[in-house]
Amino acid sequence: MILIFVLISLNLSIQYYLKLNLIYFNTIIALFFIIKNNKHLALSFIFCTILLLGFQARLNFKTFKKNIYQITTIKNFKKYSKTIIEVIDNKSNIYKFSFKNIENIYKIGDIIKIENRKIKLIKRPFFAKLREKYINTLNNFFTTLNPSYSHFSKAIILNIKSEITKYEKTLFQNAGIAHILVVSGLHFYLISLISYYLLLIITNEKLKYLILSIILLNYLILAGFAPSTLRAFLMTESLIIYKLIYGKINLISCTSISFIINAFVFPETLNSIGFKLSYLATIGISASVHLKNRYGLNRLASSMLTTFFIQIFTSPVIYVNNFDLTPISILSNLIIIPLILIFLAITILSLITYFLSLNLFFLLDLINAYIFQTIKITATFFSKFFIVKHHQIPLFLILSILLITYIIYNNETKKN
Secondary structure, three states: OHHHHHHHHHHHHHHHHOOOOOHHHHHHHHHHHHHOOOHHHHHHHHHHHHHHHHHHHHHOOOOOOOOEEEEEEEEEEHHHOEEEEEEEOOOOOEEEEEEEOOOOOOOOOOEEEEEOOEEEEEEOOHHHHHHHHHHHHHHHHHHHOOOOOHHHHHHHHHOOOOOOOHHHHHHHHHOOOHHHHOOOHHHHHHHHHHHHHHOOOOOOHHHHHHHHHHHHHHHHHHHOOOHHHHHHHHHHHHHHHHHHHHOOOOHHHHHHHHHHHHHHHOHHHOOOHHHHHHHHHHHHHHHHHHHHHHHOOOHHHHHHHHHHHHHHHHHHHHHHOOOOEOOOHHHHHHHHHHHHHHHHHHHHHHHHHHHHOHHHHHHHHHHHHHHHHHHHHHHHHHOOOOOEOHHHHHHHHHHHHHHHHHHHHHHHHHHO
16 A cells, blocks of 8 residues: 555656656556556556546646635734735745735635735635634633743644744744744644543544544644645644554655645645645655664654754755755754643643633643743754855755765664
8 A cells, every 4th residue: 555655646746846747657557567467556557547637637727716815824013003914826825915904804714805905805714714713712811821922822823923023933943943833744743642642541542533633623723724734634634544544654655645635635735835845854754764663763863863854855945945954953853842742731731721720720821931931042042053054055965965874874784
């Protein structure tokens, strides 16, 4: 099964990114294996051909028409009665527009039309309405949180980044931890990890994973169905379903399954920077997991290697899009990610105690305030290290590949 998932995802990638039509090629290969009486490979390539035809048809179907967008971020400036909205079009291009006197009229997830500097609501999807109800319910909770970190809680739970200051964005970026400000696969993984341990009391595995999936779906609704959250949800659900069916997780297969679903359901996102970075990062994680299992690396070495592989695999996209790279993230993530895990766990417990015991809530609130302060202090420390500038990335990539080659050679020598 691993082969067929990888084959399909490779075929879809080549057809989309390299603009090569592989339908005839796959048909010929399928006929060859039919003649050779290799049923497994013949069916694999037949399935590839069918999906390529379906994918070609899906690409011809446009999700949004011209001047139609979906809102992903809203930032209100009460002082100037101005609102800045961030939207995506049918090709997942991101745009920003500024309007006056529209505060609280439009919501994240709304389908809108912008023409001649005028904005018009086309449709408010069901999940956007549901998210609005969720946020209204949780509004008092977030208002009660310590103001020193409540904006950070909104960013990683509700995907509301408008209250994050410019200083904090720059600080986290220079420290190599800017990814924690955008709800992504990392957040879904941490939420699923916390939820899984909270559900350990349930002995039925299928029921446990069903409840876990419901929790993740609700987190997706809270996060506003942005492209990054949808990718993360698809990937996490692929892992859960694969685990239930096969009893273990194969990261390459799950990545391929997630890619295939994403390609058919949201083909407009395939060309976005976020999409490329997400899947290249996941492939990097898969490679590091393989090396960890092969050489029996300890947790510390494995964690550092994972971040290093993510940097190597994503650096071509970072270079092409004129971004800088922060090598220090190999170390900063070792400290920050466990802190984020604790922060999220305490936030979930805070939400529960908010309705049960205010005394316990305020204690947890105080702990989270100190944790966020620790995150900022750690980020400040790591932000002072050097950054690989855009023009230096090719050299960084060459040196990184040489280093990885040496590490593999050294471990293979020891193993043999």
